[in-house]
Amino acid sequence: MSRAGAWRLGILGGAVALLELLCRLGAIKKITMIPPSEMALALGRLMAGPAMWPHAAKTFGNVAWAFLIAVLAGATIGVVLHALPGLRRALDPWLATWYAVPVFVFYPLFIVLFGMGDAPIIAIAFLFSVAAMTIATLDGLGRIPRVLRKTARVHRLTPIERALRIDLPSAFPYLLTGVKLALAYAFIGVIASEFILSGFGLGHEISFAYNNFDNRTMYGLMLFLLTAVVLINLVVQRIERRELRRRGR
Amino acid sequence: MKRRALDMLLVSVALVVLWQALHWRVGEEGLASPAATLRQIGEELESPRFWRHVAETAIAFGWALLYSAGGGLVLGLWFGFRRLAGEVAEPVLTAFASLPKVTLYPIMLLVFGLGLPAKVAFGAIHGIVPVVLFSMAAVRNLAPVLTRTARVLRLDARTTALTVLLPAALPEIVSGLRIGFSLTLLGVLIGEMFAAKRGLGFLIMNAIGLNDSGTIMTVATLLFAFAALANAALLALDRHLHHRGD
Amino acid sequence: MSQVHARLMGVSRVYPAAAGQAAVHALGPLDLDLRRGEFFGVVGPSGCGKSTLLDVVAGLAAPSEGRVTFEQRDVAGEVPDGIGVVFQEDASFGWLTVWDNVAFGLRRAGREAAEVQRRVDEALRFMGLVDFARAYPAQLSGGMRQRVCIARTLVMEPRLILLDEPFGALDAQTRLLMGDELLRLWRASGATVMLITHALDEAAMLSDRVGVMSARPGRFIDIIDTGWARERDSRIAAEPSFGALTARLWSLLRDESLKALGHQRP
Incomplete structure (x- = not known):
């Protein structure tokens, strides 16, 4: 392991041990936080029992839908805007300001449009995550070296061939960055919606446990959710790294 | 310049048209009309009750921004100049950046109790990560030739930092601050939506509960206008710094 | 001749004149x-x-x-x-191995696998790239990458080769x-x-x-x-x-x- 890796492990391990100690000694009250070892136990109990899984399935299902639609729509919008520079220039400042829109306020609108259920939450998470993918797509397409475009013409590629054989692979690392961000934003969108708006899903369960002073369940759920998100992100990051290393960046 | 103003106008008009069309489609309780929202904005801006909510949010946001920008800058510069510290911290930071931090809000509430400190802490943890990551990258990407030039000019460490390194790193730092600004505001608002009795986030949440689409759109429009203006200013600064000397 | x-x-x-420029x-x-x-x-x-x-x-x-x-x-x-063209900028395809870079044009032209194999190997041999066939361009020096681009051009057997400050x-x-x-x-x-x-x-x-x-x-x-x-x-x-x-x-x-x-x- 690298020196930095050893330090990281040491510091994180030390922090958990310190937390454990402070909780055990009563310096941190039980009503605030339970010892990490008990969080792990609570996590084990939750994963062994049936109660959590329907919520987990709902949350991850909604994230998957929002993420997929956002990636497809974002890439499409990016391609269209790239092809229409006039429209792109007009929309650029709005794209950069996208995250200033408090998208949660559209919940009532989406309920009227899509009815109660999962669709409004997916719509909110989609709105949250589509801009990241659009921006990344524009970025990737804008950075295709001109010389590769010329090379495509020397090889007399048709526009579709050029898109598939030159543009897409050349922009791929940027698209992956967009995918990574879109995933993170889809999670934020879904879980925040469940927290403050919905009556189902992991976000809601955490909020419910908090309101009922059920710290064991709350910390167990948090640990489950955060570990899952970190693991998923690690996978995406690994793919991204491999791609970047191959291209020597 | 003229062209950009025209673009801005056209897109704004298109948005209002879309808004109006959606309003006709879903009716008053789904989405208030642009005209009704504009009327209510006028009324709210004259009401002291509304301004108390604005002040509540503004104070929380101000403190959160102070912590996320200030703290982020200090940490980012430290991680940037101390290689090992940076290498230790970076994977943790990128992992933290992608977490749905709303999950952690109950902990903030348990630690700080309901009220201003929890909101401030929640806003700060949203905004601090990009500031740290961008400042760290800015320092790391400084060309080694700058330090060598400073040594040839026989500048001391303080002068080097203040007159050479900081100005060179500034554009990237401002980019980080811009993203941190938006995320801090988002954090404060989510905090207020989840648990608060005052503030703009509370107003929105309350209005969602009452199906009061007029208030929702009023607060949302004002928030957007504020965030967009601030973002435009920071973006202009950002672009200006990145294109110095072209 | x-x-x-x-x-x-x-x-x-x-x-032609663009915005603000003659x-x-x-x-x-x-x-x-x-x-x-x-x-x-x-x-x-x-x-x-x-x-x-x-x-x-x-x-x-x-x-x-x-x-x-x-x-x-x-x-x-x-x-x-x-006509084959070699540019000054690095035009190698970073997402393909050296071998696949050189094979790009032949494959597009729908040549048979055996012929592609033979001609690519020959071009690589001619440009001294045989040992790097499985490498990605990023692993090579600038000179070697330019050789890849030249090999990718010459494998098509162009009758006129244009080189722009290669x-x-x-x-x-x-x-x-x-x-x-x-x-x-x-x-x-x-x-x-x-x-x-x-x-x-x-x-x-x-x-x-x-x-x-x-x-x-x-x-x-x-x-x-x-x-x-x-x-x-x-x-x-x-x-x-x-x-x-x-x-x-x-x-x-x-x-x-x-x-x-x-x-x-x-």
């Missing part, structure tokens, strides 16, 4: 005959339209006025079959060696070569004829026969006539280069 391979007649190129008259009007099988070098001050000239011959840009033919056929806004980003020693390889490739393939360069010694060393261009709008001020034998390499730099040739090119270009510099001053 005086058969005309590509011909430019009264060719000029004007970039129209730029980049090239010509000029005439040029490239003879089949010759090595033609082009030198000129920076910004004189050398690259524009190449784009026009290749069909990457249409001339504003005049005509371009390749093998008696008009070149009209599309790169004709039989060694511009390489160090001086590597350039000399790459020049030798280019001569070897030229002799082995029998192709016509047009090499754009800003290095006078490179042009003097490699070319049968050197076209000297004026400052913008670029025209040929002179076309010089070098008189070298077909069998030659960078060692001719030691010959007295090489010094004389380079000196002559410089005396032709000095005033034009000064003009080009002056153009850039505000």
